[in-house]
Amino acid sequence: MEIRSLKYFVAVATQESFRKAAANLHISQSALSQQIAKLEKRAGGQLLLRNAKQTTVTDLGKMLLPQAKKIIAEANYTHQIIQQAAVGQAGSLRLSFVYSAAFSVLPSVVASIQEILPDVELDFVEAITDTQIKKIHEGEFDLAIVRENFPSSDLLHIPLLMEPLMLVIHKDNPLADKSSVYMSDLAQESIMISPRESAMGLYDQVSSLCHRGGFQLRPSLTAVQFPTLVGLVAAQRGVTILPSSMSVLQVPKVEYIPIEDEGTISTLSLIVRRDRINRPGLQGIIAKLSNT
Incomplete structure (x- = not known):
């Protein structure tokens, strides 16, 4: 398969439009359609379904798409190395x-x-x-x-870097007076965390720590960005657990407290x-x- 044809296919599949892809590629829609047709013939099946409103990717196209991206990236990388040399x-x-x-x-x-x-x-x-x-x-x-x-x-x-997780807590919370805490101390706290789809490793680690602490993680709030979680702690919406490097975020009335349990290394x-x-x-x- 030609790299050019794969680039054309990725452009249409990504933008879900022959018209937009053709404009971005600076070629005519008819030329683009011809290249896609040739690629589909080589692939042995239809890659794209085209109607008046939208272009969708077929199951065969979905199988080809990640491989096409990989091949294009490799070709670009090789071209870059040749140019450098x-x-x-x-x-x-x-x-x-x-x-x-x-x-x-x-x-x-x-x-x-x-x-x-x-x-x-x-x-x-x-x-x-x-x-x-x-x-x-x-x-x-x-x-x-x-x-x-x-x-x-x-x-x-x-x-x-291997760093410990820390409890992030409002200074008015009674636990803030402790020099360190155990996960069991957090059983009655409202724990906020990044959603699992954006921080799977951290989410699963905190969930495991909660389980070993004798309770299940049921997030009271979720936020993708760590600074947002720290801000919500400052607003007294709950506590959160973050890597110790995030203690550089010094927010008024927010404390960072070590957690004594095993398995807190991130x-x-x-x-x-x-x-x-x-x-x-x-x-x-x-x-x-x-x-x-």
């Missing part, structure tokens, strides 16, 4: 990270990258862990900083696809971060 430029590197990494490991990771590749152009993207892993698999990100270690045979995980890791670890530039970065 030809003109001696460092090119760009796509680094994604979870929000909380910005307060802890992100500066050191960026410093290491710039030391190894001083002329690299870094593209930064903040994203939740699930999204990062998906886009690492598809080749859209080169490196990603994720929270918790999700085993995958085709991904290399480099632990960057890990930030750098991930990269194993089939890329020997590529120019990435080797040195991986070696340096593996030894820090």
